[in-house]
Amino acid sequence: MRWPWLVSGLLLLVAIAQQEPEPSFQTTAEIERRGKKIVVVKTGPDNPPAIIELRDLYGGIITALDSEKKTLSLGEQLFATDKLTRYWHQGKQVQFADLKVGQQVRLEAAEQNDGSLKAFEVRIGESREGPSLVRSLFADPPPFRVQITFGEDARALGAIARVEQIRGVNDYVFMTGGTARYIEEEDRLELELKPAPRAVEVQQGKSKAWGSRLDYDNESGNALVAGPVELERAGEKPLRGSAERMVYNVDDEALTLFGAIRLVQDGRTSTAQGALVREKDRIAFLYGSKDKPVRSQNKDGFVEGTRVLYNLDTGDVVVLEGVKGEFQDP
Numbered sequence: 001m002r003w004p005w006l007v008s009g010l011l012l013l014v015a016i017a018q019q020e021p022e023p024s025f026q027t028t029a030e031i032e033r034r035g036k037k038i039v040v041v042k043t044g045p046d047n048p049p050a051i052i053e054l055r056d057l058y059g060g061i062i063t064a065l066d067s068e069k070k071t072l073s074l075g076e077q078l079f080a081t082d083k084l085t086r087y088w089h090q091g092k093q094v095q096f097a098d099l100k101v102g103q104q105v106r107l108e109a110a111e112q113n114d115g116s117l118k119a120f121e122v123r124i125g126e127s128r129e130g131p132s133l134v135r136s137l138f139a140d141p142p143p144f145r146v147q148i149t150f151g152e153d154a155r156a157l158g159a160i161a162r163v164e165q166i167r168g169v170n171d172y173v174f175m176t177g178g179t180a181r182y183i184e185e186e187d188r189l190e191l192e193l194k195p196a197p198r199a200v201e202v203q204q205g206k207s208k209a210w211g212s213r214l215d216y217d218n219e220s221g222n223a224l225v226a227g228p229v230e231l232e233r234a235g236e237k238p239l240r241g242s243a244e245r246m247v248y249n250v251d252d253e254a255l256t257l258f259g260a261i262r263l264v265q266d267g268r269t270s271t272a273q274g275a276l277v278r279e280k281d282r283i284a285f286l287y288g289s290k291d292k293p294v295r296s297q298n299k300d301g302f303v304e305g306t307r308v309l310y311n312l313d314t315g316d317v318v319v320l321e322g323v324k325g326e327f328q329d330p
Contacts, residue, residue, distance in 0.1 A: 044144025059128030
């Protein structure tokens with residue numbers, strides 16, 4: 001006996017299943033600050049893969065060293081090392097031979113199946129910040145980029161990102177340019193950092209900014225962007241600008257620019273020492289001093305002041321403090 005309706009139904013289900021896209025999985029790391037989420041996402045394919053490291057933290061004075069067995073002791077705790085162990089001193093990579101009894105060190109280690117402790121990282125001259133950490137490493141080769149979202153208001157994009165979450169202490173995010181190589185036999189991601197101009201892009205509303213690296217500290221809520229900083233803002237009167245460095249604050253959802261600020265828009269050039277940009281309000285406050293005032297100039301003349309209100313849509317300025325100006329007669 002045939003069941004034509006059943007056969008037809010099965011064929012239909014098969015056809016629907018073939019049309020359904022495969023579910024996409026994006027490796028993420030998430031931090032929360034005052035109800036806002038900071039999420040780091042690997043947007044590209046899993047090659048190279050994202051790596052998540054779980055480490056216990058130890059700190060103290062080296063009490064014993066064994067150069068043959070490549071072990072070190074902090075009091076009664078014995079730590080083994082191997083070819084995966086990395087040694088650092090004042091930001092530079094060193095060797096096991098550079099360790100000395102009596103040095104203060106910070107160790108990242110993990111307990112092995114046999115109960116022994118293996119050190120993955122040794123930092124000379126540093127102290128333990130907390131009991132343990134989770135480190136997430138992300139790398140996306142072109143045309144993809146790792147993405148950091150700061151709440152619903154802003155995001156940053158770059159080739160390399162590192163998230164360190166120290167339990168009970170603080171969370172940090174670092175982003176810059178560069179490349180990565182996955183070493184399968186060691187299950188390790190080897191990063192080559194390249195903090196070049198435009199390595200990091202920050203987007204907020206109509207505004208975009210580029211810098212060489214980004215450092216986010218969850219305790220302060222500040223994302224520091226190292227320069228040189230370039231700025232662009234889309235609109236009927238596009239804006240272009242530059243600064244030496246920049247800070248995005250997650251709580252205030254505002255950008256602060258520092259050093260040698262220059263804004264060019266609709267034939268007007270404005271310079272300042274500092275600026276607070278409120279993208280949602282479409283305004284910026286430009287700051288200067290009596291010796292180095294804010295200066296805004298076009299073909300008709302210039303105005304100066306120690307505090308100036310700047311309209312991001314039009315480029316118009318209003319001097320709020322220390323007004324001075326000079327205009328040509330029509």
